[in-house]
Amino acid sequence: MEKAIIAVVGGGTMGNGIAEVFAVAGHSVYLYDVALEIREKALFDITDRLRRKSGRGKLSEPVEVILQRIRTVDTLDELHQAELVIEAVVERMDVKQQIFSVLDQICSQTAILATNTSSLSITETASVTKHPERVVGMHFFNPAPVMRLVEVVAGQFTEAFVVEKVVQIASEVGKLAIRVTDTPGFVVNRVARPFYLEALRIAGSQVASVQAIDRIIKSTGFKMGPFELQDLIGIDVNYAVTASVYESYFQESRFRPHGLQRSMVQSGNIGKKTGRGYYSYDRQ
Amino acid sequence: MTASKILLLGEGPQSEEVAHWLTDRGDEVVRFSETLENYSSADVVIEVIRDSTLRQLALAHVETMISEQIPIFVSGLTAYVAEVASWLKYPQRVSGFQPWLLTSMDVLEVIRPLQMEQEEQWLRATLFWQERGKQVEQVDDCPGMVFPRILAMVVNEASFALGEGVASAKDIDIAMKHGTNYPFGPLEWADRIGLDEIISVLQGMHVHLGEDAYRPAPLLQKLTYAKRFGQSSGRGFYSYLAQTDGQGAAH
Numbered sequence: 190m191e192k193a194i195i196a197v198v199g200g201g202t203m204g205n206g207i208a209e210v211f212a213v214a215g216h217s218v219y220l221y222d223v224a225l226e227i228r229e230k231a232l233f234d235i236t237d238r239l240r241r242k243s244g245r246g247k248l249s250e251p252v253e254v255i256l257q258r259i260r261t262v263d264t265l266d267e268l269h270q271a272e273l274v275i276e277a278v279v280e281r282m283d284v285k286q287q288i289f290s291v292l293d294q295i296c297s298q299t300a301i302l303a304t305n306t307s308s309l310s311i312t313e314t315a316s317v318t319k320h321p322e323r324v325v326g327m328h329f330f331n332p333a334p335v336m337r338l339v340e341v342v343a344g345q346f347t348e349a350f351v352v353e354k355v356v357q358i359a360s361e362v363g364k365l366a367i368r369v370t371d372t373p374g375f376v377v378n379r380v381a382r383p384f385y386l387e388a389l390r391i392a393g394s395q396v397a398s399v400q401a402i403d404r405i406i407k408s409t410g411f412k413m414g415p416f417e418l419q420d421l422i423g424i425d426v427n428y429a430v431t432a433s434v435y436e437s438y439f440q441e442s443r444f445r446p447h448g449l450q451r452s453m454v455q456s457g458n459i460g461k462k463t464g465r466g467y468y469s470y471d472r473q
Numbered sequence: 474m475t476a477s478k479i480l481l482l483g484e485g486p487q488s489e490e491v492a493h494w495l496t497d498r499g500d501e502v503v504r505f506s507e508t509l510e511n512y513s514s515a516d517v518v519i520e521v522i523r524d525s526t527l528r529q530l531a532l533a534h535v536e537t538m539i540s541e542q543i544p545i546f547v548s549g550l551t552a553y554v555a556e557v558a559s560w561l562k563y564p565q566r567v568s569g570f571q572p573w574l575l576t577s578m579d580v581l582e583v584i585r586p587l588q589m590e591q592e593e594q595w596l597r598a599t600l601f602w603q604e605r606g607k608q609v610e611q612v613d614d615c616p617g618m619v620f621p622r623i624l625a626m627v628v629n630e631a632s633f634a635l636g637e638g639v640a641s642a643k644d645i646d647i648a649m650k651h652g653t654n655y656p657f658g659p660l661e662w663a664d665r666i667g668l669d670e671i672i673s674v675l676q677g678m679h680v681h682l683g684e685d686a687y688r689p690a691p692l693l694q695k696l697t698y699a700k701r702f703g704q705s706s707g708r709g710f711y712s713y714l715a716q717t718d719g720q721g722a723a724h
C-alpha cells in the first residue's frame with residue numbers, strides 16, 4: 190500500500206519534528222511555513238538530528254534518502270495533494286482557523302485535516318470548514334521524534350473513521366495513539382496538573398521543601414520530581430498551561446494555579462533556560 | 474540494629490506490606506486482635522488503620538496494656554498525627570509515617586507532631602526507621618503527607634476524566650506513561666495501592682483541609698462502594714479475575 194502523502198503546516202519546534210517522524214517512516218512530506226529562513230532552519234534542524242541519529246546507527250537508510258522525501262513549499266496551495274495535513278502553527282485560534290478554511294478548500298474531499306494544538310478546541314477550529322467531520326486533533330509531544338504518545342482528539346463532528354485512520358497512521362510510524370474527546374487539556378495536560386499543583390500547595394504551605402518533595406517523588410519511581418520537571422519545561426510554560434486549563438474548566442478549584450508559580454514567573458527565574466528556577470543551574 | 478517485637482494494628486494489603494517489610498528486617502511482628510491478649514512484651518507499636526473510629530478504639534485499647542515509654546508510629550495518610558496522638562494518654566511518644574510503597578521506597582516520610590516535644594523521643598523515632606535502611610524525610614503534620622497526596626490527586630483527576638468519557642482507562646494510563654514519563658499509569662497504580670486507600674486519603678484531605686479541590690471523583694466513590702478496590706479484591710479500574718477476556722478488561 191502506498192504511504193499517505195503528508196503535509197505539515199508550521200515548521201517550528203513541533204512541525205519540523207513531526208515532518209521528521211513521517212519522512213523517517215517513508216512518507217512524502219510537504220512542509221510549509223511563512224518565511225524562507227524558517228523553512229531553511231526547519232530543514233537544518235531535521236538534517237542535524239538525522240545526522241546524529243545516523244552516527245549512532247539509529248537509521249536504516251542514508252540521511253539523504255530521508256531528506257529527499259521532505260519538500261518545503263512557500264504557499265498553502267502547494268499542499269493540495271496531501272492526504273493528511275498536520276497543522277502545527279502558533280497556538281492562536283484566529284491563525285489556525287484561517288489556515289483550516291483555506292485547507293478545506295484546496296485539499297481533496299478525502300484529505301484529513303489535523304491540528305497539533307495543545308489547548309485549543311478541535312470543534313472550534315473545525316467550525317470554519319465545510320467538512321468538520323474530517324477535522325481531528327493529532328497531539329504530538331515534544332520532542333516529537335522521541336516521545337511516543339499521540340493523542341488523537343475527536344471534535345464534536347469528527348467522523349469515527351477519521352479518528353481510526355489517524356490512529357492507524359500514527360501507529361504505523363511507531364507512535365502510541367490514544368483516542369480522546371475534545372476537552373480542555375485532553376488527557377496528559379489535564380491529568381498531569383495535580384502532579385505540579387499538589388506539589389506547589391505542599392511547598393507553599395510549608396509541609397515539605399521543594400527539594401524534599403522532589404526526593405520523595407523520585408523515590409517512588411518518577412525520573413524527575415515536580416519541581417525539577419517544572420524547571421526543565423519552563424515555569425512560565427507550566428504556569429500558562431495550568432492557567433489555560435483552569436480557565437477552560439470555568440475556574441474549577443482543582444486546577445487553580447498557585448501563587449508560588451506566579452511569583453517565580455514574576456521574578457524571571459523560570460527554570461533551566463534562564464539558569465535559575467526552583468534550583469540553580471550552571472550556565473555554560 | 475536491635476530487632477524489636479512490634480505490635481501491628483491494621484489489616485488488609487497495606488498492613489501486610491508493613492508486616493512483610495519488618496519481618497524481612499528481622500523484627501518479630503505480632504498482629505493485634507480483638508480478643509484480649511497481653512501485648513505488654515511489645516516494644517514498638519505501629520498502626521495503619523484507616524477507619525477513624527476503629528483506630529481510636531484500637532489505640533486506646535492497646536495503650537492500657539503497654540508502658541508509657543513504648544513508641545507508637547501511626548499512619549499520617551488520613552488525619553493530622555496531632556489528632557491521633559490526642560486520643561492517647563501519653564501522646565508525646567506518637568510520631569507519624571507514610572506506609573505506601575514501604576517495601577520499594579528508599580525514602581520514608583515521617584512526621585513529628587506538636588506533642589512530641591522532646592528531641593530525644595524524636596531522635597529515637599527516626600533512628601527506628603534509619604536502622605531499618607530508610608532515608609527519613611521529615612514533613613510537616615498534614616493529612617496525605619507528600620507522595621500519597623500527590624498520587625491520590627493524580628488518580629482523582631484520571632478518575633474524573635474516565636468518568637467523563639474523555640478516554641478509556643487503558644488509554645489514560647498509556648498517556649501518562651508515554652506523554653509524560655510516569656513510571657506507572659495512575660489507574661493501574663491505584664489498582665495496586667487500593668482504591669480504598671486512595672479515596673481515604675482524598676476524604677482525609679477533603680475533611681481536614683476543607684477544600685472543594687479534594688472532592689473525590691464520583692467514579693472513584695462508586696467503585697469503592699462496590700468494593701472494587703483493585704488487585705486486592707480482583708477488580709478495580711481493571712479486572713484481575715479469571716481471564717475470560719484476554720488481558721484484563723478496562724472499566
Ligand SMILES: NC(=O)c1ccc[n+]([C@@H]2O[C@H](COP(=O)([O-])OP(=O)(O)OC[C@H]3O[C@@H](n4cnc5c(N)ncnc54)[C@H](O)[C@@H]3O)[C@@H](O)[C@H]2O)c1
Pocket residue numbers: 198199200201202203204221222223224227276277278279280281284288305306307308328329330331
Ligand atoms: N512546544 C511544545 O511543547 C508543544 C507540544 C505539543 C503541541 N504543541 C503545539 O504545536 C503548535 C506549534 O507549537 P511549536 O512549539 O512548534 O511553536 P513554534 O513557535 O516553535 O512554531 C510555530 C511555527 O508556526 C509558524 N507560523 C505562524 N503562523 C503561521 C501561518 N499563518 N502559517 C504557517 N506557519 C505559521 C511560525 O513561523 C513558527 O515557525 C502549537 O499549536 C502548540 O500548542 C506544542
